[in-house]
Amino acid sequence: MIAWQTLLGNLSSVGLFISVWMHLSYRHYRLTKKQLQVGFGVTIGVCIIASMIQSVALVEGIFFDLRVSLLVVSGIFGGPLSLGVSALLAVVARIAIGGAGMVPGLYGLFVVSSIVLALRLLSGKFFKRLPGLFGLATIAAVLSQFVLLLLPKGLLEAALATVALPIALVNFVATLASGLVMIYFSKFTQERDILRAALTQAPDFHYVKDRDSRFVVTNLNVARHNGRQKSSEMVGLSDFDICPDRAGELFEVEQRLMATGQPLTDHEERIQAPDGSERWYTTSKVVLRNRHGDLVGLSGVTRDITLRKKLENDLVASRNLLSQAMAEMSDGLAMFDPHGFLVFCNDQYRAAFPRSAYARKEGAHIRDIVRAVVRNGERKDISIDAEERYIEAAASTLHTDKDENPAV
Numbered sequence: 001m002i003a004w005q006t007l008l009g010n011l012s013s014v015g016l017f018i019s020v021w022m023h024l025s026y027r028h029y030r031l032t033k034k035q036l037q038v039g040f041g042v043t044i045g046v047c048i049i050a051s052m053i054q055s056v057a058l059v060e061g062i063f064f065d066l067r068v069s070l071l072v073v074s075g076i077f078g079g080p081l082s083l084g085v086s087a088l089l090a091v092v093a094r095i096a097i098g099g100a101g102m103v104p105g106l107y108g109l110f111v112v113s114s115i116v117l118a119l120r121l122l123s124g125k126f127f128k129r130l131p132g133l134f135g136l137a138t139i140a141a142v143l144s145q146f147v148l149l150l151l152p153k154g155l156l157e158a159a160l161a162t163v164a165l166p167i168a169l170v171n172f173v174a175t176l177a178s179g180l181v182m183i184y185f186s187k188f189t190q191e192r193d194i195l196r197a198a199l200t201q202a203p204d205f206h207y208v209k210d211r212d213s214r215f216v217v218t219n220l221n222v223a224r225h226n227g228r229q230k231s232s233e234m235v236g237l238s239d240f241d242i243c244p245d246r247a248g249e250l251f252e253v254e255q256r257l258m259a260t261g262q263p264l265t266d267h268e269e270r271i272q273a274p275d276g277s278e279r280w281y282t283t284s285k286v287v288l289r290n291r292h293g294d295l296v297g298l299s300g301v302t303r304d305i306t307l308r309k310k311l312e313n314d315l316v317a318s319r320n321l322l323s324q325a326m327a328e329m330s331d332g333l334a335m336f337d338p339h340g341f342l343v344f345c346n347d348q349y350r351a352a353f354p355r356s357a358y359a360r361k362e363g364a365h366i367r368d369i370v371r372a373v374v375r376n377g378e379r380k381d382i383s384i385d386a387e388e389r390y391i392e393a394a395a396s397t398l399h400t401d402k403d404e405n406p407a408v
Contacts, residue, residue, distance in 0.1 A: 010054050010055075010066045010174075014066060014070065018182075021039075040082045041082035042085055048065075048090045052097060068140055068171050069172075069178070071086060071109070071113055071116055072112075073182065077128065091109055104147075108146075108147040136175060137172045137179065138172065140175040142168075144167045145164060196217075199217065201220075204221065204304075205301065206219045206221075207301075208300075210297040216297060218235075222234060226242045257287060263285065264283065264284060280304070280306045280308075280309040281304055282302070285299065285300040286299055332350075332351070336366060341365055342362055342365075344362060355376040356369060356373045358372070370391050382394070
C-alpha cells in the first residue's frame, strides 16, 4: 500500500513539472531550438531528482521511482540533447544519494538512456503520435522491470513481490499521460507559431485590438512604423499613445464598428507623414467574436497604397493632357475600340457631321452612327431608304479602314 501511495505522489510531481515546462516554453517561445531542448532536459532532470526524493525504498540504499518514464519522455519528445541533460542530472543526483544500490542505479540509467536514444534515432516521429504513444508507454513499463533484473537474487525476489507491479503500472501511466500532454502542446504551439508567423511576416500592417481599442498583437511592420523595435512593445498601447492627433476619430470609428458589427472595407485615407510627405492607406477592419459569439475585439489590416495612388494620379493627368490636346487640334478625331464602339471624339469631329452629331457620342457603336448618317441624308451616295444589310456592310468597312469623308 505504501508503494502505491508513494508512486502516485511521484506521478503528481511529474504532472506538476510538465505543466511548469509548458508554461515556461510558451512564455519564452523566442528561444532557439537548442535552448528549448536544454530547458526541457533541465526540467525533466529536476523532475527526476524530485522523483528520487519521493522514491520507494525496498531496503536501505535501494530506491525505485519514475526516472525511467521521465528519461523516455525526455529523449523521445526533447531529443538527444534533452536526454543527455536529464540523464546527467539524474546521475549526479543518484551519486549524491549513494547507498548500496548506487552502482546498479547508475548502470540502469546508462542502459535506459542508451535504449531511449536508439528508439529516438530509429523511430522518427512514430512515438510522437497517438498510436505509437501506447507502445512507448509499454516500453517504459518494460524498462522499469528491466532495472529490477540488476538487483541481487534475494532483493530481486523481494522487489518482484512488492514493488514490481506498482512500478510498471505507474511508469506506464506517467509516460502515457506525459506523452498525451506533450502531443497536445506540440500541436497547440505549432498552430500558434503558424498564426504568429502569418501575422508577423505579412507585408502589410496587421493588428488585433481588444474591446477598448488597445493593441493585443501586431506584426513587425506596425511596431517599426510606430518607432518600436519589437511587436511585443505594441501590446497594451492604443492610438492615443502613438497618434494622439487622430486617436479620437479612430477610436470612435472602431467603437461604432464593434457596436454595429458592420465591417470597414477598403477605406482610403490620406495621412501626412512626419517628414511632411503625404501617404495614402487603405484599411479594412472586422469584429472578432469567441466561440460563444461574444465580442472580443477587432482585427485590422492597413496597406500603403501611396505608389498606386501616384500612378493613378499620373495616369489621370496624362489622360487629361491627351484629351485636351486632341480636343484642341484643328482636325476631327475619333477613336473606336476593336468591337466598333466609339471611345473618344473631339468637337471638331462632331462639327464635321452636323446631321448625325447627336449619334456620335462615346459608347455608341459605329453601326448606329452609320444608320444616323444614312437616315438623315448626310451621305449623298447612299439613299435614306438603304437596306439594313447595306448599313451593316458600310459600318464594317468604315471600322476597318477608319475613314469617313464628310464631303461625300
